[in-house]
Amino acid sequence: MIGMPDLAEGYYVESAEGLLFAVKGLIHPPGAVVAYLRYVPDPGGKRERRGIRYRRLYHFGEQEELLREKCPDCLFFDPVFGETLQGVPRERIKQVYDPCLRLAELRQGRSLDGLEEKAVEFANLLAEKAGVSEECIGISGSILVNLHTSGSDIDLVVYGVENCRAVHGALRELMGEPDGEVRRLSGEELRALYATRSQDTPMSFEDFAWLEGRKVIQGKFRGCEYFIRFVKSPVEVEERYGDRRYISLGRAKIEATVADASEGIFTPCFYKIEDVRLVEGQRAAPLPVEIVSFRGRFCEQAEEGERVRARGKLERVISRGGEVHHRLLLGRPGDFMTVIEEIAPG
Structure with missing residues (x-):
């Protein structure tokens, strides 16, 4: 279909081992698709198709433990995103689910x-x-x-x-x-x-x-x-793989005011922030200008003008042209974002 994403958020892929992954985002490294493990063949599973029973995996820990055991190639460090990702090498994709x-x-x-x-x-x-x-x-x-x-x-x-x-x-x-x-x-x-x-x-x-x-x-x-x-x-996303590099600066908790929540309904979601205060993290850590998440649970999480408290990974973002800004990425267990001050009436 014209304009429809190729292997974007919402798609699933099946690996050669029969593992089913949910594709994350629109930006993928060459030769692989960023995707998170959802279903694995398991004789004790509660779901069945084509005569095979499956088990649903809900948490990162159990997903990564199983991948290390059964499909270590589906856990890889990516130098652009600066972290270990779940994903499937393209040559190992057996089927794409559109x-x-x-x-x-x-x-x-x-x-x-x-x-x-x-x-x-x-x-x-x-x-x-x-x-x-x-x-x-x-x-x-x-x-x-x-x-x-x-x-x-x-x-x-x-x-x-x-x-x-x-x-x-x-x-x-x-x-x-x-x-x-x-x-x-x-x-x-x-x-x-x-x-x-x-x-x-x-x-x-x-x-x-x-x-x-x-x-x-x-x-x-x-x-x-x-x-x-x-x-x-x-066509609506200007960034391509490698246009920016993401460098981890450790964990941080912040308080901030949401300046722009217009991208908050999308996956990934983006919240522009201002009046940022570092609550926990390395001393003299740079302050982020946005909160970002690839997890659907953080969509619609805050509105413009609200004061929020959030915990995640502080990242330095460096463009090809050398421009630098910082963001707080929410995604791992323990990360959160909550409103601590609502919009004043009137």
């Missing part, structure tokens, strides 16, 4: 299960409400690789900046409709989500519930939980 193609196939299907039907209906509703082409929306997650169960989430992905903003606005309108088909998560549902998220992203339940309760990228459609990723198309 979210837009999968959703198109489901639309043509005649024997869909209940979750697949709801996924198609939800995608069609969003496209119609937002006035965008159905082709810019795809299905990711377990449905993409046919490992879903009746209790799985609906994971959609939208490509293209204008499409993303239109669908995001449509979601907000749909959530505002009384007795509508789209609603926010309830307190009990948020507590269940917190039990999972808080293992990697520490914060109080009160802060978590307040932050997640105002988001529209996740919620429920006709009783099924959903999560939506908004992803730019390649």
Whole structure:
């Protein structure tokens, strides 16, 4: 499809060993695709396809431990990103799973299960409400690789900046409709989500519930939980692999005011910040000018004018031309971002 990303966020790839990975971001090193392990063949797994049972891996630690054992080539240090990444060498990719193609196939299907039907209906509703082409929306997650169960989430992905903003606005309108088909998560549902998220992203339940309760990228459609990723198309991303180098300056905790949250709905998400104060970290460490994350959980995390506290990896970013700035990257277990001061009314 014209303008659709090649191996972008939302896609999955299967390695020669039969491991299933979720592709991360739009920028990949030559000869490999940055992707994180999601499903592994396991006789004791609770999901099955093509006669093979699979187990879902949720946490970085267990993902990396398994890769070191079964596929060490899928853990590699990248000199541009300055860290060890999960990914699949391109010559080891056995199959690519395209979210837009999968959703198109489901639309043509005649024997869909209940979750697949709801996924198609939800995608069609969003496209119609937002006035965008159905082709810019795809299905990711377990449905993409046919490992879903009746209790799985609906994971959609939208490509293209204008499409993303239109669908995001449509979601907000749909959530505002009384007795509508789209609603926010309830307190009990948020507590269940917190039990999972808080293992990697520490914060109080009160802060978590307040932050997640105002988001529209996740919620429920006709009783099924959903999560939506908004992803730019390649032509909308100027950076190419190697245009910038990222150098770790260690861990840091900061407080800052969000100056621009307009990129906060996308994966990866970006928040421009000002009035930055270093709370924890090396003395005389340079102050970051942005907070960045490739994890969907940090999308819609803060709004312009809000004061936030965040912990992550402080990085120096150096362009080919020698320009330098610093950022706080959120992504590893223990990283967080929470609002400590809301926007003043008026």
